Amino acid sequence: MQRIGVFVCHCGTNIAATVDVKRVAETLLKEPGVVHAEDYQYMCSEAGQKLIGDAIKEKQLTGIVVCSCSPRMHENTFRKAAERYGINPYLVEIANIREQCSWIHKDKEEATEKAIILGRAAVAKVMLNAPLQAGTSPVTKRALVIGGGIAGIQTALDIADAGFEVDIVERTPSIGGRMSQLDKTFPTLDCAACILTPKMVEANAHEKITLFTWSEVEKVGGFVGDFKVDIRKKARYVDMDKCTGCGECQAKCPNKKTPNEFNRGLNNRSAIYTPFAQAIPNVPVIDKNACTYLKTGKCGVCAKICKAGAINYEAQDEIITREYGAIVVATGFDTIKLDKFNEYGYNTNKDVITSLELERLMNAAGPTGGHVVRPSNGEDPKTIVFVQCVGSRDTTCRGKTYCSKICCMYTAKQAMLLKDHYPWLDIHVFYIDVRTPGKNFDEFYRRAVEEYDVDYIKGQVGKVSEAENGRLLVQASDLLDNRQIKMEADLVVLATAIEPNEGVRRIASMLTASIDTNDFLTEAHAKLRPVESPTAGIFLSGVCQGPKDIPETVAQAGAAASKVIGLLSKDHLVTNPCTAKCNQVYCNGCSNCEKVCPYGAISYDEQMVIRFGARETTRVATVNTALCQGCGACTVACPSGAMDLQGFSNRQILAEVDAICR
Amino acid sequence: MSMNNSEWKPKIVAFCCNWCSYAGADLAGSSRLAYPADVKIIRVPCSCRVNPMFILRAFQKGADGVILCGCHPGDCHYSTGNYYARRRMTTLFSMLDFLGVEKNRTHVEWVSAAEGVKFSATMNKFIEQVRELGPNVRLEDIRCKQN
Numbered sequence: 001m002q003r004i005g006v007f008v009c010h011c012g013t014n015i016a017a018t019v020d021v022k023r024v025a026e027t028l029l030k031e032p033g034v035v036h037a038e039d040y041q042y043m044c045s046e047a048g049q050k051l052i053g054d055a056i057k058e059k060q061l062t063g064i065v066v067c068s069c070s071p072r073m074h075e076n077t078f079r080k081a082a083e084r085y086g087i088n089p090y091l092v093e094i095a096n097i098r099e100q101c102s103w104i105h106k107d108k109e110e111a112t113e114k115a116i117i118l119g120r121a122a123v124a125k126v127m128l129n130a131p132l133q134a135g136t137s138p139v140t141k142r143a144l145v146i147g148g149g150i151a152g153i154q155t156a157l158d159i160a161d162a163g164f165e166v167d168i169v170e171r172t173p174s175i176g177g178r179m180s181q182l183d184k185t186f187p188t189l190d191c192a193a194c195i196l197t198p199k200m201v202e203a204n205a206h207e208k209i210t211l212f213t214w215s216e217v218e219k220v221g222g223f224v225g226d227f228k229v230d231i232r233k234k235a236r237y238v239d240m241d242k243c244t245g246c247g248e249c250q251a252k253c254p255n256k257k258t259p260n261e262f263n264r265g266l267n268n269r270s271a272i273y274t275p276f277a278q279a280i281p282n283v284p285v286i287d288k289n290a291c292t293y294l295k296t297g298k299c300g301v302c303a304k305i306c307k308a309g310a311i312n313y314e315a316q317d318e319i320i321t322r323e324y325g326a327i328v329v330a331t332g333f334d335t336i337k338l339d340k341f342n343e344y345g346y347n348t349n350k351d352v353i354t355s356l357e358l359e360r361l362m363n364a365a366g367p368t369g370g371h372v373v374r375p376s377n378g379e380d381p382k383t384i385v386f387v388q389c390v391g392s393r394d395t396t397c398r399g400k401t402y403c404s405k406i407c408c409m410y411t412a413k414q415a416m417l418l419k420d421h422y423p424w425l426d427i428h429v430f431y432i433d434v435r436t437p438g439k440n441f442d443e444f445y446r447r448a449v450e451e452y453d454v455d456y457i458k459g460q461v462g463k464v465s466e467a468e469n470g471r472l473l474v475q476a477s478d479l480l481d482n483r484q485i486k487m488e489a490d491l492v493v494l495a496t497a498i499e500p501n502e503g504v505r506r507i508a509s510m511l512t513a514s515i516d517t518n519d520f521l522t523e524a525h526a527k528l529r530p531v532e533s534p535t536a537g538i539f540l541s542g543v544c545q546g547p548k549d550i551p552e553t554v555a556q557a558g559a560a561a562s563k564v565i566g567l568l569s570k571d572h573l574v575t576n577p578c579t580a581k582c583n584q585v586y587c588n589g590c591s592n593c594e595k596v597c598p599y600g601a602i603s604y605d606e607q608m609v610i611r612f613g614a615r616e617t618t619r620v621a622t623v624n625t626a627l628c629q630g631c632g633a634c635t636v637a638c639p640s641g642a643m644d645l646q647g648f649s650n651r652q653i654l655a656e657v658d659a660i661c662r
Numbered sequence: 663m664s665m666n667n668s669e670w671k672p673k674i675v676a677f678c679c680n681w682c683s684y685a686g687a688d689l690a691g692s693s694r695l696a697y698p699a700d701v702k703i704i705r706v707p708c709s710c711r712v713n714p715m716f717i718l719r720a721f722q723k724g725a726d727g728v729i730l731c732g733c734h735p736g737d738c739h740y741s742t743g744n745y746y747a748r749r750r751m752t753t754l755f756s757m758l759d760f761l762g763v764e765k766n767r768t769h770v771e772w773v774s775a776a777e778g779v780k781f782s783a784t785m786n787k788f789i790e791q792v793r794e795l796g797p798n799v800r801l802e803d804i805r806c807k808q809n
Contacts, residue, residue, distance in 0.1 A: 070688045071705065072680075096703070099691025104782075105699045114699040121702070512739045514682065516776035534681060534775060535739060578707065596710075598741045631740035632711030636750065648707055653716055660675055660702045661723035 002127050005036040005061040006119060007052055009043035009068035011098055016041075018102040020112040024067060028119045033127050035059050044074050052078070053085035063091045063126040067119045069098040088131030090577065090647060095122035117660055124659035128652045132577035137626055139225040140325040141568050144169065146217055146507060149177020150196060150550060151542025151557045152330035153203050158561030160208035164568045167322060168203065169212045169231055171503075172261075174279035175200055177332055181262065181356065183363040183370075185550055186413040187444035193278060193365070200280045214285050218319060220327070220510040223629060224537025225573045227324045235315040237286035237294070238272070242310035245282035249302035249311070250274065258290045260367070264357045266375060267367035272302050277365055286311075326564045327511060329521055329533070330541040330557070331504045335496040336391045340398040344387065344494055345464045350376040351472055352464055354496045355386075355407070358414055372418065374490050377470075381425070381490035384418065385474050386411050387461045388431040391497035400497045400518060405547035407495035408435045412448040414493070419452045428455045428487065430476055438549070459485070464492050500544055513538045520546050531560040539563050578647030579628035580635060582621045584609045586642035589619035593634035593643050601627035602634060672726035672792045674701045676785070677712045681739035682774050683731030689778030697785035701729075709733070709770075710743035714754040717768065718761070727767045727792035731784070734772040744772070762800040766791050 006028045010016035021039040029037035036059045040048050043066055055061055064087070066078050071094035079089035097115040105111040143159050145152045148170030156166040168175060179185075180200075182192035203209050212231055219230040238249075253270035260269040262276050271290035274282060292299040293313060303311040335354055338346040346352045351374050353361075364370035374381050388407055391399025408431070415427050434456065436442040448454045459477045467473040471488045478485050500519040508515040513533040514522040521540050524532040531540050541560040542553045567573075582593075584607060594602045601624045608617050621643065623634075632645040644650055678684040684705050690697070706712055709732025717728045730751060732744040751770050758765050769791070771784045 070684075070691070072685060072688055096688075096705075099688040100703055101691075101699070103691040103694055104696045106696070107699075110699045114702065117702055121704070509736050512737070512741060514685075514733075514737065514775045516774065522774075522776050534685065596742075596746060598743070629740060631708040631743045632706070633708070633740070633743050633746050636710060636713045636746070645707070645711060648711060650713065650715075653704065653706070653711075653713075654719055656704050657675060657716055657720045657725075658723055660704070661673055661720055661725050 002033045002062050003035045003060055004031075004033045004063045004065060004123055004126060005052070005055045005059060006034055006038075006065045006067065006123065007043050007048075007055075008037070008039040008097075008119070009048070009066065010039060010041045011069060012041065015068070015098050015102040018105060018108055018111045019097060019115045020108060023112055024097070024115045024119055027116045028065075028067075028123060031120060031123050034123060036061065043068050044077050049077075049081040052081055056082070056085045056087055061087065063093075063129055065093050065095060065119060065122040065126050067095040067097045067115060067122070070094075070096045070100070090132040091126065091129050093122040093126040093129065095119045120662070121656040121659040124655035125652045128649065128655055130646065132646055134577045135575045135625055136572040137225050137575050139568060139570055139573055140227075140323045141165065142167065142322070142324050143326045143328060143564050143568060144227070144229055144322070144324040145328045145330055145541075147177065147330035147332055147542070147544070148175030148211070148213065149330060149332045149542065150179040150199070151332065151544075151553045152177070152328070153199050154554050154557035155328050155330055155541045155561045155564070156203055156209050157199065157206065158558050159564050159568075160206045162561075162565045163208070164565065165208050165210070167210045167212060167324070169215050169217055171214070171216045172275060173214045173236075173273075173283075173285045174275050174281070175203065175211060175213060176276070176278070176280070179550060180276060180278070181264075181363070182359050184413060184417060186409045187438070187440045189413070189417070197278045200278070204280045211281065213281060217507060217510065222323075224567070225325050227327055227537065229322055229324060229327070231320050231322060233318040233320060235288070235317050236283070237288070237291075237312055237315045238284055239310040239312055240281060240283050242308045243283045244308050244310075246307075247274075248305055248307075250284055252301055252305050254299065254301060255290055255292050258287060263360045263367045264354070266357060266360055326537050326539060326567050328539045328541050328560050328564060329507065329511070329513065329544050331501045331507060331544045333498040333543040333547075334501050336399060336499050338390070338494070338496065341390060343463050344390065344461070344492070345466070345472075346494060349464070349466060349472065350374075351490065352492045352494065354494050355410060355414065356496070358493050362414065362417060372422070372491075379490070380422070383426040383428070383487070383489045384491045384493060385461070385472075385487070385489040386415065386427070386429040386493045386495065388429065388495045389497075390494040392495075393432065394497070400499060402518065402547065403435065404495075404498045405435075406498070406549050408445065409438070409441060409549065411493075411495050412445045412454070415454040416448050416452050419454065426455075428457060428489075430457050430459050430461050432458070432460065457485070498543065498547055504544060511535060511538050520544065531556055531563055537567065575626065576630055577625075578630040578645065579625045580623045580630065580632065580643055580645050582623055583642045583644065584620040585611055586640045587620040588640050588642070589621070590639060592637040592639060593621055596633040596637045598631070598633070599627045599629055601625075601629075670797060672700050672789060672797070673724060674727045674729065674785075674789060674792060675720045675725045676701050676703045677706050677709070677716070677728070677730045678703050679709045679732045679739075679744075680705055680707050682733040682737070683771075683781060685775035686731070686773040686777045686781040689775065690782040693778045695778055695782035697782045698789050700789060701785050708738065708740050708743035709747035710740070712747060712750075714750055717754065721763050721767070721798060724798065726795070726798045727769075727788060729769045729771065729784070729788050731771050731773045731781070734774055737774065763798065764795050766795055767798060
């Protein structure tokens, strides 16, 4: 005979304000099997858990229902409490009467009714719960970091410093990421390269870190503690071991007509190239779509001049399979495409550039050696107009609804640096709001206005067109003075919205990590688990999770690393005991379950079973609980009802259905 | 059934995948995005855990509508579960009319963990759809209602 205890949480007033918790407890006490029901202000508190413990002892409870917040919040808390007070943790069920009741309903009567029904369903289910024992699975003590920007590098360094092996997979020829393209960084004006390159060198030299550049993740299998990942090492056509990085091949390559991705297409690069001078590894790759030899078989200049004999035109892509205990996504961001923003003339006028392009122009290693010129004619600009929020905070469906967070600060930075180099410049910034939350951020912005005399105008730019004299004509509104402005400029810089890097959806799909409508990866809990994906063993670092600046990215990278270290420090992980189970008496050996199992956890063999009192040797299914992840696909595929899912059994779910429809 | 449609409250059972739509419902809750209290959610580990029998049973026991929410195609936590769910439900729904249940009493929707707004909107829309059909009397097992 089951003895169920029901515990109704007030959650302060979160639940109690809209749900009559006393009535819920009183009503549920009348349910068959319920021997105890009480309500308390905070069930999850130490005192609340003790109430549960006391009731377990006094009333010899065999099952517990907690009517509280979402099980995604506190299921574990209450399971642990149950275990501490002597009953199996899987004899606990949660009725979600906060997120799915009190928070969305206003009418107290209606909400109370619903809470009672949800509680009733949980009671009906827990009556059928069976004690389950969690198993263990081993942990592969190596981590994979996808993306070799500052987020990935920092995460890898932190994990490696704790003594664990880390692989970085980076799809471009060098690690360094977006930060390597920047000139200086706010709010201290450190040179990006000066603070980034030592970290790149350290990552390369670290005995625990292996770099896979010019490589992509191809396939991911397995689960937390034991992922199996196929990495495609794209053909580099240059032998990494032989190349000395002298750069002669790049200088002599006759084919220099490919737009330089690293410089955002502001100049061209050779077919054999390293993206930038401080690239790590300092080994070039041959762009097979540009190389004359690879396309026509004629040329071969690089092979002829390479003294090390490192060029290998016959190289092929290579797939290697590695095992990992944890995976960190650090795939970073790109600026959005501006095809839908014709009013700014980005695609028609060379002197309209994005801020990342300006960053390359200002960079001493950039296409102009750090000399900011008009891309159309190479002349020095006299007037520069910055346009903020291009595609950010956009409700017209052309851009992104969110704030890209970094633009206000880098615009202030760029304006100040430009004024430093070219004091005669006339700089105007059109903004919607200036957002500068962050340590020393507002002070920084105020310096741009007060000390550097940058002209900030609250207003929106409606149109950028070419004036008759070859300059740009900017038409805008000044919202504070309520007037229309027309001004000529030599350069217009668009603070373009940022978005997750291309291909992140494919990666998220492979990892079964959830992603939001903007393609940012979703965290397990917005406040309490910000660096973990809801998928166990997957962690998030940097802008792939949401817009952030460099200090925040580095902080998050460290946080992700510490989570990974925590995971890899364990020898064994506790597995989910809610796995499928085959009742071999009913199994007819049809193999339907085996076909739908995504983990290959079901096998068939001849076994002796007792049917209708007679022994019989027959082909039946067995579930490997170490592999089963508990999706339940097999239970529905099974035509004879032999396959069931522990913790979510057919009888349990039907009992819930019945209780709700009663 | 002498019930007046204005006071009649439909019974809606929502099967929600633990990894996406159940979390989406939580997000709808924490964002205070209301939908009628008629919806009661049953948590399942994956949309592929939902046996067509569960849905028939709900109708038999007097549910007026049953909705199944899973991860977007390609985003299944278990890689392929939602594809099985989609196929199974397509088959089931194509037969419902013959069983005496209007097809519009059922629905499948993909709602991610980040789509609280979509969850709430989906529920509001589905309830309207069920309201238009009125109470489910054809397949309700009257004997179950007696006690």
